[in-house]
Structure formats: C-alpha cells, structure tokens
Amino acid sequence: MNFWQYVSRNYPLIFDLIADHLRLTALSVGLALVIGIPLGIFISYIQRAKKPVLGVANVIQAIPSMALLGFAIPILGIGTVPAVTIVILYSLLPIIKNTVTGITNINPEMLEAAHGIGLTKFQVLRKIQIPLALPVIMAGVRIAAVTSVGLMTIAAYIGADGLGYLVFSGIRTLNNNQILAGAIPACLLALFVDFLGNQFEQVVTPISLQGDALRHREKLIHRRNRRYVYLATATLVIIFIFVGAAYF
Amino acid sequence: MIRFEHIRKQYKENVVLNDISFEVQQGELVVLIGESGCGKTTTLKMINRLITPTAGTIFLQGKDIAQMNVIELRRNIGYVIQQTGLFPHMTIKENIEIIPKVSKRKPEEIAARTTQLMEMIGMNPDQFLNRYPTELSGGQQQRIGVARAFALDPDVILMDEPFSALDPITRATLQEELVELQTKLKKTIVFVTHDMGEAIKIADRICIMNDGKIIQYDTPEEVLKHPINDFVASFVGKNRIWSSPEYIKVNDIMIEDPITTQRHATLFQALEKMREARVDSLLVIEPRSRKFLGIIKAKQIRLETDRSQKVELLMKTDCISTTPNVSIVEALKLINEHQQSPLPVLQDGKVVGLITKGSLVTTLSTPYLAVKGDDLA
Numbered sequence: 001m002n003f004w005q006y007v008s009r010n011y012p013l014i015f016d017l018i019a020d021h022l023r024l025t026a027l028s029v030g031l032a033l034v035i036g037i038p039l040g041i042f043i044s045y046i047q048r049a050k051k052p053v054l055g056v057a058n059v060i061q062a063i064p065s066m067a068l069l070g071f072a073i074p075i076l077g078i079g080t081v082p083a084v085t086i087v088i089l090y091s092l093l094p095i096i097k098n099t100v101t102g103i104t105n106i107n108p109e110m111l112e113a114a115h116g117i118g119l120t121k122f123q124v125l126r127k128i129q130i131p132l133a134l135p136v137i138m139a140g141v142r143i144a145a146v147t148s149v150g151l152m153t154i155a156a157y158i159g160a161d162g163l164g165y166l167v168f169s170g171i172r173t174l175n176n177n178q179i180l181a182g183a184i185p186a187c188l189l190a191l192f193v194d195f196l197g198n199q200f201e202q203v204v205t206p207i208s209l210q211g212d213a214l215r216h217r218e219k220l221i222h223r224r225n226r227r228y229v230y231l232a233t234a235t236l237v238i239i240f241i242f243v244g245a246a247y248f
Numbered sequence: 249m250i251r252f253e254h255i256r257k258q259y260k261e262n263v264v265l266n267d268i269s270f271e272v273q274q275g276e277l278v279v280l281i282g283e284s285g286c287g288k289t290t291t292l293k294m295i296n297r298l299i300t301p302t303a304g305t306i307f308l309q310g311k312d313i314a315q316m317n318v319i320e321l322r323r324n325i326g327y328v329i330q331q332t333g334l335f336p337h338m339t340i341k342e343n344i345e346i347i348p349k350v351s352k353r354k355p356e357e358i359a360a361r362t363t364q365l366m367e368m369i370g371m372n373p374d375q376f377l378n379r380y381p382t383e384l385s386g387g388q389q390q391r392i393g394v395a396r397a398f399a400l401d402p403d404v405i406l407m408d409e410p411f412s413a414l415d416p417i418t419r420a421t422l423q424e425e426l427v428e429l430q431t432k433l434k435k436t437i438v439f440v441t442h443d444m445g446e447a448i449k450i451a452d453r454i455c456i457m458n459d460g461k462i463i464q465y466d467t468p469e470e471v472l473k474h475p476i477n478d479f480v481a482s483f484v485g486k487n488r489i490w491s492s493p494e495y496i497k498v499n500d501i502m503i504e505d506p507i508t509t510q511r512h513a514t515l516f517q518a519l520e521k522m523r524e525a526r527v528d529s530l531l532v533i534e535p536r537s538r539k540f541l542g543i544i545k546a547k548q549i550r551l552e553t554d555r556s557q558k559v560e561l562l563m564k565t566d567c568i569s570t571t572p573n574v575s576i577v578e579a580l581k582l583i584n585e586h587q588q589s590p591l592p593v594l595q596d597g598k599v600v601g602l603i604t605k606g607s608l609v610t611t612l613s614t615p616y617l618a619v620k621g622d623d624l625a
Contacts, residue, residue: 109329109330109333110333110335112298112329113327113329113333114335115298115322116293116296116298116322116327116329116406117322117323117326117327117346117347117396117397118319118320118321118322118323118325118347118350119319119346119347119350120319120350123350127335127346128335131337132336132337206336206337206380207380208336208337208380208381208382208383209336209337209382
C-alpha cells in the first residue's frame, strides 16, 4: 500500500485531525495573546515587574518541550487541557518580549510630545504606543504561532488531538505512510501559519513606515487589500473549524 | 498671563533651576535663551507640567497650575517641538485633529477648523491632508506642528526649538511667518532657542538664562544695547547690534551739543564760528528755549558779499527734522530722500542733537573698524 492509497482511504480522519490541530493551535495562540500582550504592556510600565516576568518566561522556554509535557501530566493529567496549557506557556516568551520591545523602543521625545499636547496615558497607549509597536508585537506572535504548530504535534504524545496522533501511532506500528500522513500536513500547516503571520505583520505596519511608501503608495494599498482578503478567509476557516467542532 | 514665582528644580544634588521668578504678559512672545543645560527647556516644560518644580509656584491667568487638571491644562496650551513631534503612523489630518477628536468636538467643527488651520500655515488642504509626515519636507512638517498647536485655539503656545533642525532659508521663512501669525492672533508664546539671531528676530522680550538663573529679562533692544553683564554681552555677541540696525536709535548716535547760533548774529560771526568748530553748517536757535529756527550753511554765506546781514535773512527754515526715538535706518532714509544734511534732532520743537551724513557713516562703519582692530591686536 503506498502513501496515496493510505491517504485516499483515511482522508476523513486526516482532515479531522488537521481541523483539530488548527483549532487547538488557534486556541493556544489566542489565549497566549490575551495573556501575553497585556502582561507585556504591564511590565513595560512597571519596571520592577519586568525582570521576574521575563525571567520566568525565559526559564519556561529553556525547558525541553518533552520534559515540560512530562511535568504537566501529574498536575493536569493527559488530554487536551495539559497540551493547550503547555503550548500557551511556550508561546508566552516571544509575545511578551516583543511587546515590551515594541512599546519601550518608541522615541521618548515623541511620547513626551504626545503627553504634552494633552493625551491621557491611556490615549497615548492606544493611539501612539500600540499602533507603533504592533508590527514588532505581531512578529512575536508569528514566531509563537509557528512554534505552536510544531509543539501541538508533539503534544499528541500526552493525548492531545492533532496530526501528532498519526505520527506517533505510525511510529509505533512502523507504518511509514501513516507517519507521512501526519508529518506532511503538519509541515504545510506550519508554512501556512507563517504565511498568515506575515500577512498580519504587514497589515498592521503603518503604510507610512513601510520601505518605499513614498513611491509605491498605490501598489502598497492594493497589496494591503489583498492581504485583508487572505486574513478574512483564514479567519472564516478557523471560525468554521471551531463551529464544526462544536456540532460534530 | 504666566507667572513664575521662586521656581526651583533639583535632581538630587544637581540644581537645574535656582529661584526663578518672571512673568510673561498676555499676547507677548517671550524667548528663553541660553546655552544647553541652562534650564531653558526645563522652564518651558514646567508650564505644561511635563516637569514638576521642586519648589515654587507657576500661575496661569492667576491660577496655580499645580491645582489644575493636567490634561485640561495641556489641551489649553499649544505645544510645538523639534521634528519628532508628529506621529509617523498618522496622516497630517489625523495629526492635526487628534486633540480636537479626543476632546469630543463635533466632526463638522473639526473639519472646518482643520481647513482653516491649513490655510493659516499656507498649505493646500487637498494636497496635504491625506499624506504622512514622512512624505513632507522638514519645513512642511514643522508648519503642521504649528497648526496642531493652534488646533483648539489655545491662548498660550509653547515652542521648544521648533526651527533649529531646519536649513537657514526655511528657518528664516518660518520665523517671519511666526511673527506675522503672532501679530495677527496675539497669542502668548514662550519660545526656547539657543540662537540669538532667532531670538532678536521674533521676540517681544528675551529671557537670557545661565546655570539655572535668569541673567537678563528685557526687550531685544535693551539686551542689545545694554547687556547687563559680560556674560550677556558675550552671548549677544559684540557686533550683533549691527545686524539689527533698526534697534539703533538716533538718540544713540546723535551729536548731543551741536554748534548753534542765533538769528540776530551776522553772517560774518556765523562763518567765524564754523571755521573755529570746523563744521560747514550751524543750527539757528532761540537762545534760551533752544527752539529750532533753521539751518545756515557755509556755502550760502560764501556766495554773499554783504556779510553784515543777519543770519535770519539767509537761513533755510523749511528743514526736515527727526526725533531721538527714530531708528537710524529711518534717519538715513530721511537724509537720502530730502538730500538734507545735517538733520536736526528735535524734541517738542527744541534742539536736542544733530545727525550728519558724516556721523552716520562713522556709526555704520564701526563694526568693520572694530573687527579690523581686533585682528591687529
């Protein structure tokens, strides 16, 4: 039996697992965003909290992923919950770090001007700091998302759904076709997530701060519209997967 | 309008401002000037509370600013800084409208105001409003900065070296436009610079600072003519006054005790007096009141054969005259227009002095002679 035969016989399962994988990754990265960005903003204001928070995130990142999964089992058991938890923890460092870098690297004179003309602290954050930091923050999110796709594959080891299931059971049964049926979609998924991340990064970068903004303004706007279409499609797909998971 | 009372600022041991007190009048353009580190920017930033004084009080229209709501205070004070003041991710329109928008002004009102502001700074709204700051030249960006400061029509505007990064020609244009705006709109402006030329050009009053203290607070004219000490004199520059000759008054250069005669004197006596004093003309005056009557010239007398005639028969009476407070530029213009020298200086019809073409030439050549003398020494 060759690879294509395996795929054609098992495609409902493969598609299910791809959907699961994407759903879990989206969920993890989404939660990491919700935790990481506010935390990053918070510690760029409270200098005293910066070191401990970044330190903890660094330590988590340094622990091998398999070991971290091992730690999770006694506490959270096996299944989806520990897997998602571990992936969130792993995604935090790039998101927090880039948020801090983005927020603190803004020209202090410009911020003083923003305060000087009478914006409140919150308005400065919302209208000046976040928009200017967003490209850097999104770069962190992109790294986090791509790593998460990979990590989610490994997380199947402790019982999470996803393409890792095919890889691990393929290894156990010495079924190369099964291994490939899990590994290839996982790779494609990672590339796809990276592509989406890139679109996001470009879309949130103010037009005026993109390389040749002066000369190619029309082209940039055109390209930007195309990116919005990609992102909207991807968002619809992910929503569809979540809704699908709820119904079936 | 703005009053500083015993303001002191100290960072640990380092005293930045040492007991500063001064007042800025309504509608005045005051320039704070000094070398870097003299505390001028610190002083400016205290007005919109970006910096809090260690001790002392600042009053704005009689109210202690420390007691005011800081956001409201800042929105009522325009703030223009060097270059980086515009937000790069916002269009020109968004940059100008940011404060009106967060102050919840009506959209139609904001749009109308923006168009008005663009016209005020001489930029075409249709052409520029949707551009980004990076697409504009330095001078245009700075104009937008000024427009943003005027957005809510504040009474007070603070400017922190707004033109210092511009090329000299653009800077000069913007300085002129600022003076024009100021005379039209009568805003109270506090302007920080380290360029004395700029200060003299735009200021109603100049506040010279050094080491956290105010050294001299005066009109540009006074600062130029009567620097209070050597520091000010060297800061102003020895020959600075010659680049602004409109600040030199007739009073400063006139001959104070001109040779005079009275109308009953004979032509012979007048001529003798001229020969003695080595002059070629005399002012004819009423002896006691020093009332000006006319001018008699040696040239006229020489044509006469009968020198026992009275001066009053020959003297020229329809002379033009000037007053002590006229600038020498004006005086020079008068002399050229009417081809008349000497020019009597009168106060209430009385002679107080005299200006001749010769004395003007001597005055105007002083800077060149002084420079030459320095070189030799």
